Amino acid sequence: MPWPVNMIRPATPEDLSALFELEETSFSHDRISRRNFRHILNGANATTFVASDRQGLCGYVTVLFRRGTGLGRIYSLAVARRCRGRGLGRKLLAAAEAACRERDCRALRLEVHPRNARARRLYRQAGYGVFGRYEKYYENGADAVRMEKPLPPRRPPRRASRRRS
Ligand SMILES: CC(C)(COP(=O)(O)OP(=O)(O)OC[C@H]1O[C@@H](n2cnc3c(N)ncnc32)[C@H](O)[C@@H]1OP(=O)(O)O)[C@@H](O)C(=O)NCCC(=O)NCCS
Structure with a gap:
C-alpha cells in the first residue's frame, strides 16, 4: 500500500535536487535544467508547489507570472x-490556480x-479550453496546444451590514 502523500507546500531551495531528479524521470525532452530550477526557486515571479511521501518527492507544479498581464x-x-492516478496532478493544478487568484x-x-x-x-x-497553437514549440519540432482557464475574481471583502433604524 502506498504511503500517504503529504500536504502540498511551497517548494524551498532544499527541494532542488529532488525536483531535478523528478524532472529527469518525467520528461524525455524539453527538461528544465538544474540551473533553471534554481532560478525559478529564487525568483519572485514564479511559484512552485511540491508534494511528497515517505519515499520522497511525489510531484510538483511551477507557475510563472508576468507582471502587468493578469495571466499565470x-x-x-x-x-x-x-x-500517478491518485488525484495528485489535479490537486497540484488546483494549488497553481489558487496562487494565481x-x-x-x-x-x-x-x-x-x-x-x-x-x-x-x-x-x-x-x-x-484550447485557444491556440504554438508552432514548432518543442525541441523535437512538435507544435504545442495552448490551453487557458478563466479564473473567477477574488470576492471583494464583505461590507458590514447596516441596520436600518
Ligand atoms: C499528467 C500527470 C501530471 C497526471 O498526474 P496524475 O497525478 O496521475 O493525475 P490525476 O491522478 O490527478 O488524474 C487527473 C486526471 O488526469 C487524467 N489522467 C490521469 N492519468 C491518466 C491516464 N493514465 N490515462 C488517461 N487520463 C489520465 C484523467 O483525466 C484524470 O481524471 P480521472 O481520474 O477523473 O479520469 C502525470 O501523468 C505526469 O506527470 N505525466 C508526465 C509529465 C507530464 O506529462 N506533465 C504535463 C506536461 S504538460
Whole structure:
C-alpha cells in the first residue's frame, strides 16, 4: 500500500535536487535544467508547489507570472510514476490556480504536447479550453496546444451590514 502523500507546500531551495531528479524521470525532452530550477526557486515571479511521501518527492507544479498581464502560466507539472492516478496532478493544478487568484490573475494558461493524452485530459476536466497553437514549440519540432482557464475574481471583502433604524 502506498504511503500517504503529504500536504502540498511551497517548494524551498532544499527541494532542488529532488525536483531535478523528478524532472529527469518525467520528461524525455524539453527538461528544465538544474540551473533553471534554481532560478525559478529564487525568483519572485514564479511559484512552485511540491508534494511528497515517505519515499520522497511525489510531484510538483511551477507557475510563472508576468507582471502587468493578469495571466499565470503553468511552466511545468509532473507527478512521479509511483504516485500517478491518485488525484495528485489535479490537486497540484488546483494549488497553481489558487496562487494565481492570490495574485489577481484573470486566467491561467499552459502549453501541452498534442499527444500527451493524460495531461490533456487532466486539463480538460479541470476546465481548460484550447485557444491556440504554438508552432514548432518543442525541441523535437512538435507544435504545442495552448490551453487557458478563466479564473473567477477574488470576492471583494464583505461590507458590514447596516441596520436600518
Ligand atoms: C499528467 C500527470 C501530471 C497526471 O498526474 P496524475 O497525478 O496521475 O493525475 P490525476 O491522478 O490527478 O488524474 C487527473 C486526471 O488526469 C487524467 N489522467 C490521469 N492519468 C491518466 C491516464 N493514465 N490515462 C488517461 N487520463 C489520465 C484523467 O483525466 C484524470 O481524471 P480521472 O481520474 O477523473 O479520469 C502525470 O501523468 C505526469 O506527470 N505525466 C508526465 C509529465 C507530464 O506529462 N506533465 C504535463 C506536461 S504538460
